[in-house]
C-alpha cells in the first residue's frame with residue numbers, strides 16, 4: 001500500500017505529499033487494525049464465557065485440523081468458507097460489540113422520512129449499535145446467541161460494516177482474519193481470562209473493561 005501511495009500521480013501528474021501519505025496510512029491502520037483487533041477480543045471473551053459453545057466451535061475447527069493432517073497442511077480458502085458455527089460466532093460478536101457504533105451522513109437534497117423533513121445540508125447520524133440492540137430485530141439483544149444468524153437478518157438491520165457507497169471495503173478481510181485466528185487458537189491453544197470485568201471500555205473502539213487480560217498456553221496433543 002505504501003508503495004502504491006509513493007508512486008501515485010493524479011491526472012495532473014501531481015504526487016501525494018508526505019503528509020497525505022502518512023494520513024492515509026494512519027487512517028487505514030486505525031480503520032483496519034484496531035477494529036479487527038477489537039472484534040477478535042470480543043470473540044475470545046464470548047467464547048471464554050460459554051464453555052459449551054467453545055467446545056462446539058473447537059469440534060468444528062478440529063475436524064478441519066484433522067483433515068489438514070494435524071494442522072500440517074495450510075488452511076484453504078474453501079475451508080474458511082465452510083465454518084458455519086464459527087462464522088455465526090463472528091457475526092454475533094460483530095452485532096454485540098458494534099465496533100463502529102455510528103456514522104455520519106449529510107443530506108444532499110431535502111429528504112422526507114416518516115413525516116419528518118431532513119433539510120438539505122443537515123447531518124444524519126445512524127446509530128448502528130441501537131439498531132443491533134433493538135429487540136424488534138434481535139430478540140433478547142443482550143444475549144450472545146450465534147444461532148440467531150441461522151436466519152439472515154432483515155435488510156438494513158445488521159450493518160457492522162456500514163452501508164452504501166462508503167461501506168467498509170475491509171469487510172470480508174476482517175471476517176476472514178477472525179476465522180483464521182479462531183481456527184489456530186482453538187486447535188492449538190487454551191486460554192484463561194485473568195480478570196474479567198463486566199462493562200465496556202472505549203479507546204475509541206469498544207473492548208471489554210481492562211482489555212481482557214488473558215493467559216494462553218499451547219494445548220498438548222494426544223498424538224504428540
Ligand code: HEM
Nearest residue numbers: 031032035036039099100103160161162166168169170174
Ligand atoms: C471488524 C473490523 C471492521 C469493522 C467493524 C469496520 C467497520 C467499518 C464501518 C462501519 C465503516 C463505514 C463507516 C461509515 O459509513 O462512515 C468502515 C469504513 C472503512 N473501513 Fe472498515 N471495518 C473493519 C475492518 C476494516 C479493514 C480490515 C479495512 C482495510 C483493510 C477497513 C477499511 C475501511 C476503510 C478504508 C473505510 C472507509 C470507506 C469509505 O469511506 O469509503 N476496515 N469500516
